[in-house]
Amino acid sequence: MKNINLTPRIFLSAVILSLGLIIAAVPKNTTTPFKLTAQQILEELKSGTQYLEADAIAKMIIEKDPVLRLIDVRPQSEFEKFSLPGAINIPLDNLLAPEFQEVLNQGLMTNVLYANGSTRANEAWMLVRQLGYENNYVLQGGLNHWFETVMNPAAPAATQSDDEIAKYDFRRGASQALGGGALVSAAGNSTDKSGGVPKPKPQGKKKGVKGGCS
Amino acid sequence: METQKKPKKYMNPYLAGVLLGLVVVAANFVSGRGLGASGAVKSAIVAGVETIAPKHADASPFYHKYSEAHQGKPLNNWLVYQMLGVVVGGFFSGVISRRLTWKVEHNPGIKSKTRLIFALAGGILFGLGSQLGRGCTSGSALSGMAVLSLGGFLSMAAIFGTAFMLAYFFRKLWI
Amino acid sequence: MGPLVVNEVISENTNLLLAFFIGIAFGFVLEQGGFSSSRKLAGVFYGYDTVVLKVFFTGAITAMLGLLFFSLFGWVDLSLVYVNETFLWSTLVGGVIMGAGFIMGGYCPGTSFCGAAIGKIDAYIFIIGLFIGVFIFGEAYNLLEPLYMAEFWGSPRISEYFGISEGVTVLVVILAAVAMFWGAEWAEKLFPRDEY
Numbered sequence: 001m002k003n004i005n006l007t008p009r010i011f012l013s014a015v016i017l018s019l020g021l022i023i024a025a026v027p028k029n030t031t032t033p034f035k036l037t038a039q040q041i042l043e044e045l046k047s048g049t050q051y052l053e054a055d056a057i058a059k060m061i062i063e064k065d066p067v068l069r070l071i072d073v074r075p076q077s078e079f080e081k082f083s084l085p086g087a088i089n090i091p092l093d094n095l096l097a098p099e100f101q102e103v104l105n106q107g108l109m110t111n112v113l114y115a116n117g118s119t120r121a122n123e124a125w126m127l128v129r130q131l132g133y134e135n136n137y138v139l140q141g142g143l144n145h146w147f148e149t150v151m152n153p154a155a156p157a158a159t160q161s162d163d164e165i166a167k168y169d170f171r172r173g174a175s176q177a178l179g180g181g182a183l184v185s186a187a188g189n190s191t192d193k194s195g196g197v198p199k200p201k202p203q204g205k206k207k208g209v210k211g212g213c214s
Numbered sequence: 215m216e217t218q219k220k221p222k223k224y225m226n227p228y229l230a231g232v233l234l235g236l237v238v239v240a241a242n243f244v245s246g247r248g249l250g251a252s253g254a255v256k257s258a259i260v261a262g263v264e265t266i267a268p269k270h271a272d273a274s275p276f277y278h279k280y281s282e283a284h285q286g287k288p289l290n291n292w293l294v295y296q297m298l299g300v301v302v303g304g305f306f307s308g309v310i311s312r313r314l315t316w317k318v319e320h321n322p323g324i325k326s327k328t329r330l331i332f333a334l335a336g337g338i339l340f341g342l343g344s345q346l347g348r349g350c351t352s353g354s355a356l357s358g359m360a361v362l363s364l365g366g367f368l369s370m371a372a373i374f375g376t377a378f379m380l381a382y383f384f385r386k387l388w389i
Numbered sequence: 390m391g392p393l394v395v396n397e398v399i400s401e402n403t404n405l406l407l408a409f410f411i412g413i414a415f416g417f418v419l420e421q422g423g424f425s426s427s428r429k430l431a432g433v434f435y436g437y438d439t440v441v442l443k444v445f446f447t448g449a450i451t452a453m454l455g456l457l458f459f460s461l462f463g464w465v466d467l468s469l470v471y472v473n474e475t476f477l478w479s480t481l482v483g484g485v486i487m488g489a490g491f492i493m494g495g496y497c498p499g500t501s502f503c504g505a506a507i508g509k510i511d512a513y514i515f516i517i518g519l520f521i522g523v524f525i526f527g528e529a530y531n532l533l534e535p536l537y538m539a540e541f542w543g544s545p546r547i548s549e550y551f552g553i554s555e556g557v558t559v560l561v562v563i564l565a566a567v568a569m570f571w572g573a574e575w576a577e578k579l580f581p582r583d584e585y
Contacts, residue, residue, distance in 0.1 A: 009574055012228040013567040016450055020563040023457050024556035224429075227443035228570075230422030234444060235451020237414045242456055243464070244399070244407050246392030247471040249415055251499035252519070259523045276530035292408045297502060299412020300419070304506030307420035316508045319427055326511075333427075333511040336494015337501070337518015338525070339486050344498060345526035346537060347483020348474065351497040352415075356445065358473040360452030362546040362558060365475035372484020377492040381434035384492050388431045389582075 036130055050125050051140040052112055055167065058150045058174040061085055069109040070139075073124045074116065084114065084146075085178065095124050105133040114139035114146075151175045222311040238360045245292060248357020252344035254297035256280065260288040293353075321388055332387055347372070391465035416503050425504040427495030427511060434492060437582040439573035446566040453559045477540035494518065 044050065060068040061084070070087035072079045079089040090100050092115075104111065105128070113121040113136060121138045128136050139146065148154075153171035156164040224230075241249055260280045264271040271277040281288050308314045320329035344350040347369055349358070355373060358366015390396065394404040422444045423429045432438025459465040491497055496504060496515045504512030526533065548558040 008226050008228045009570050012232070012447060013570060016447075016454065016563050017567060019454050019458075020450075020556075020560040023454060023461070024554070024560040026461060026556065028460075028555060224423035224440070225418075225421040227422060227440045228447050230418055231444040231447020232451045233418045234415075234422070234448035235453075235455060237411060237418060238448065238452035239455035239459065240414070241408075241411050242452075242470050243391040243459060244393050244411065245404050246395045246469055248473075249411070249499070251497070251502065252523070255498060255516075255519050255523050259520060259527060263524075263527065274527065274530060275534075276527045290405070292405060295405045295408040296412035296415065299409040299414075300416035300499065300502050301506045302409075303413035303416025303418075304420040304425060304503035305416075306413070307417045308425070308507030311421070313420075313425070313507050316510060318510045319504075320511065321428065329511055330514045332493045333495065333514040334518040334521075336490040336492075336496070337515040337520075338522040339490030339518075340494060340496075340498060340515075341490075341519040341522020341524075342526050343483045343486030343488075343490055343522070344519075345483070345523055346479050346533065347487060348476065348479065350487065350499065351445075351491075352499040354473055354480070356449055356452075359449040359562075360456060361467070361470055361472050362453065362548055362555060363473040363475065364542070364545045364547045364550050365473045365480050367547050368475065368477070368480050369473075369484045372481050373488045373491060376485045376488025377434055378488075380489055380492045385435065387493070388428065388495070389435050389437070 036132060041126060041129055044129065045126070050122075050129070050136070050138050051118075052137045053140050054146045054149050055170065055174075057084075057112055057139060057146075058171070058178065062174060062177050067108070067110050069103070069111050071103070071111050071113050071124075072115070073113050073121055078116075082143075084143075087114075090124075092120055092124050095127055104128045104136060105131070107135065109135065111136045112139050113137065115142050116144055117142040118145075150178065219312050221313045224311075234356075235360070238357060241296075241357075242360065247292065248353065248360055249296065250293045250349060250353030250357065251297060251300070252341070252350040253293035253353055254291070255341065256345065257284075257288045257291045257294050264288065321386075323389075324387060329387070332384075390463070391459065392469055395469045396466075415499070416506065419500055419503045420507065424500040425507050425509065425512070427504065427509070427515075430497075430500060431492065431495045432582075433573075436573075436576035436580040439577055442573050443570060446569060450559070450563055450566055453562065457555060457559060472544040472546060474544050475542040476538065477542060479537045479539065482536060490522075 057068070057070075061070075068086075070084045072083050072087045072089045073092045073095070074089075075091050075093070076089055079087075079091075083089070088103070090103065094100065095104075113124050115121045115124075118138060118141055121142060125136055125138050141148075150171055153168050153175065156168050225233075238248055241247060257280075260271070260277050263277050264281060271281065284291055305314075318326040318329055320326055340350065344353075347354055348365070349355075349369065351370075351373060355366055355370035359370060360366075390398070393399045394401065399407070419425065423440050424444070429438050430441050433441040456465065456467060456470070460467045487497070494501075494515045496512060498519055501512045501515040501519065505516055530537075546555065546558075548555045551558070
């Protein structure tokens with residue numbers, strides 16, 4: 001048998017060819033996109049920090065807060081029948097479509113996901129959270145709760161605290177501004193104590209690595 | 215060879231290539247970016263023009279944009295530090311392999327003046343081309359290919375393809 | 390885990406310090422490989438010394454394989470790594486100009502600094518040329534901008550462009566490189582040059 005002369009070239013060729021075959025054969029690693037472990041998500045779920053109250057959202061809509069972005073995760077047919085002012089529609093089925101990733105994964109806006117109840121919006125939130133996306137929140141109670149509180153607030157009994165009455169006044173004002181059913185206009189002096197809305201966290205350098213040679 | 219002690223032989227090119235590749239991997243692992251060289255020259259030019267003619271630099275988008283991207287400190291750039299390292303690393307390698315000599319390296323068939331004129335012309339073209347092509351052989355071709363960038367492959371093909379096509383016309387310089 | 394600076398494992402300043410060390414390794418390897426000599430570099434275009442081709446392609450392939458394996462092991466998130474942008478015309482025209490500069494000057498920017506580090510005077514002149522070239526581009530930017538910005542394709546990977554997996558792309562490059570290495574060593578035997 002003839003001995004193969006193991007020159008550096010032949011040695012290198014053999015090594016890179018075998019490594020190349022391996023890398024061509026194994027499927028691409030797709031586990032890395034998931035940034036948060038199940039445990040971390042569970043902790044966040046338990047703490048409930050993803051919820052934003054209807055009052056806080058209503059206030060932002062009235063004040064035309066530029067960082068607010070409402071995202072309707074219901075199917076398109078339902079979205080067309082009714083949606084919150086300025087909302088965009090990302091049906092839950094299409095949540096992971098590439099064209100929506102820029103909307104969901106960003107550091108400029110506060111995204112508020114909503115559906116009729118809390119469940120579907122929460123499902124959407126869990127998915128994007130698992131991908132490590134920041135600045136996504138859920139409208140607490142969904143549209144159902146929105147109608148009960150903001151659009152058709154129940155008048156508080158006179159015996160209730162000043163807080164409750166102020167809240168009611170705000171809601172009446174809000175519902176009028178948003179085209180709801182309440183008739184009496186309120187001062188609109190929104191003494192809102194329902195907890196502030198978190199400012200969007202800048203995304204940092206996650207996408208901004210400048211490279212190249214120019 | 216001019217020096218008394220003979221310079222050591224160069225490393226096996228395949229071994230050098232593997233090490234070079236590992237350096238590129240390290241750069242991507244640490245900083246999420248590849249290597250580069252012409253970018254450091256650009257930093258220096260932007261810094262120089264800003265110091266000498268600040269108004270002129272403000273008016274031109276080329277200087278202005280770059281400076282803005284570096285918070286007004288164009289020299290505080292990854293590539294500038296990397297290129298300082300290249301000089302140190304090259305010098306260190308020259309020391310241990312006994313290759314430190316002041317000389318104009320050229321083909322015996324031409325004068326050193328000819329060599330220097332063409333070196334200058336080549337440098338000007340490379341400087342211009344690297345800005346237009348958004349990177350030189352290291353930044354665009356090597357590092358671009360490492361991350362499988364389409365631009366990197368095109369850049370490599372254009373650089374080496376042109377050099378091969380023009381090789382015949384400049385053969386006197388080299389053989 | 391990686392890229393370290395993007396995932397905020399290390400700070401921006403540490404990143405710059407590490408850039409210096411990465412540069413040292415880069416310069417050291419270039420010089421050891423013989424890239425500080427313009428005559429060695431230009432040899433690839435005449436077949437008498439193909440060190441450029443061997444180092445360049447071995448380097449590119451090692452880097453490709455390294456990054457893909459790092460990604461496979463979950464050590465680096467390739468979606469966060471910078472992918473060079475593709476502006477078709479400026480890349481091609483710039484490449485052609487650089488190719489002409491390469492055959493005339495015998496260096497490329499990185500190797501010229503390496504040559505200068507060990508005292509090559511032609512490398513210093515080449516570097517002066519580089520500065521002039523970049524300055525000309527800066528001054529002529531308004532004129533060149535339409536070409537500079539034309540045909541922006543985003544940051545496609547070649548694998549996406551051809552619609553094949555990254556691993557297969559690398560394998561194709563490896564096959565091409567193995568053939569080129571064989572051709573290069575054959576050319577070196579065909580156009581031998583002892584002393585240069």
